[in-house]
Amino acid sequence: MEVGKLTESLEGEKAVLVGVIVQNQSEEEANDHIDELEFLARTAGAITQKKFMQKLQMVNSKTFLGTGKIQEVKKYVVENEIDMVIFDDELSPAQLRNIERLLEVKILDRSNLILDIFASRAQTSHAKTQVELAQYQYLLPRLTNMWTHLDKQKGGIGMRGPGERQIETDRRIIKDRITLLKKKLIDIDKQKTVQRGNRGQLVRAALVGYTNVGKSTIMNALSKSDVFAENKLFATLDTTVRKVVIENLPFLLTDTVGFIRKLPHQLVESFKSTLDEVREADLLIHVVDISHPNFEDHYRVVNETLAEIDKTEKPTILVFNKIDAYQYVKQDEDDLSPKTKENYTLEELKKQWMTKMDNSKCIFISAEEKTNFEELKHVIYDEVKTVFQIRYPYNNLLYKDNYE
Structure with a gap:
């Protein structure tokens, strides 16, 4: 097989x-x-x-x-x-x-x-192992379909038994492989835990969001790195961590795999170790593609997935990306029907969401055009600084000396 x-x-x-x-x-x-x-x-x-x-x-x-x-x-x-x-x-x-x-x-x-x-x-050994585990878990209950070619053969002595035995053999092989992959992931998780522990006292921020909303583009711009970014779904699978410095304030920024509705439960299970970066983050930067007609649904899906991953509430910055691509349909002045979401201008959406959220934690940007990017950096700086001050109230004055 x-x-x-x-x-x-x-x-x-x-x-x-x-x-x-x-x-x-x-x-x-x-x-x-x-x-x-x-x-x-x-x-x-x-x-x-x-x-x-x-x-x-x-x-x-x-x-x-x-x-x-x-x-x-x-x-x-x-x-x-x-x-x-x-x-x-x-x-x-x-x-x-x-x-x-x-x-x-x-x-x-x-x-x-x-x-x-x-x-x-998948590029790294970690991601490949997680995907392979998810594949085998998906495949196991569907093994019978691998042998449908036997249905086309005429019945007779020796035709039914071998197929059944082959299915049982494959099932046993897959179960053994699943056990082996789970053990391998446990070992990798231990290594990852040690790596996270070695990062010291730096505040950790994680980019989260629906797939293809521009997280990797934001990561590249903030960290001046070259994380793979492409206009395709799941361009990023492997968690990437970079040290970022804003106004002499260092912190760790993580780019995580994007979420999607109807995400296979096998993947959620096998990628739990990757999503540990989200669990252990001090700050979440939730990126939303404002140009997508159903961005509100995407926002909900991500929040529901985050709630499954981690029950603790974390400070969150809501970043509406791709404002350069946002388009709205102007409603006819004689149309007295209630406005639909596509009839709102970008400014009207800003007012709505800033009312829902804390104004200081809701920002509209274009990562591609770098629009409002300095404002984004300022908001992140304030949130990272707040997290550090709460965690280390006696070390605030030493922050720069310790981490530069």
Whole structure:
């Protein structure tokens, strides 16, 4: 069995995307989810040919979609020689098996696609180990699908047993590998804990946020480093820590992996050690892409994920990035209907969010254009200084001498 990426390279493969609109979900929200899935597919190298959406009370337990819609997808797949179909939710092993039999092409779900991207992005031994563990945990309950080719063989003596034995052999191998990877991560975690302990008394700040909001660009600008930044999802997987000095005040700045809605639970589990940087941070810098139509939803997803990672409240600076890309739709003066979020100007959004937050901890910038960047540095400086003064009330005057 091949170890590593669960899927072959998706580069240049033609894909069809499938999503559903369920109860308590608006059509706009569902479309945003499938647009994000398209971005994920493009990040993996696939070419999206068509998107299918279906409104359902609840997903079909056997085929995810209704009978008519799955036949519609099949017809399009056959007529257009589609290579794979990607579903916007995680499919159960039974659903995956049934859909593969019906469509007779490669089937991926959102979790599998994200795991594939993580596998291609991982650079360090730590990240590779975490991704491999998540992949095996995803693969284990779906092993039966690896042997569907046996279904096409005629029955007879010797045909059923070997397949079953092979599945059991693979299952045992994967369980052993999972155990080994978990032990390896424990050893790496111990090393990371020692490294964090060796950082001394420096205040730690962590950049957090949805994927592709510009955290690495901000990291590069503040630390004058060259952390990889790209307009693709999950450009950064490996945690990067840099020493930053603002007005002779040094602190440690961490760039963390971006969050995303419907993040596979296997990844959350295996990346817990990486997210320890968030747990142990003294200050969070929450970056939001203000130019995204659903930035409020992204803000909520990140806050919910942070609450799962760490229950303690930390001082947080809210940074709205990409103001240079923000656009709004001017509402007609004769339109008496309530304003929607796309009808607010940037200034109106500023007033709204600064009312919600402490004015001193909410800032609007463009990391790309360096707009309001000096103001951002000043806000970070004040927060880092406050953290240090609370932690070391008797050492404030010695701060510069100790750490320069």
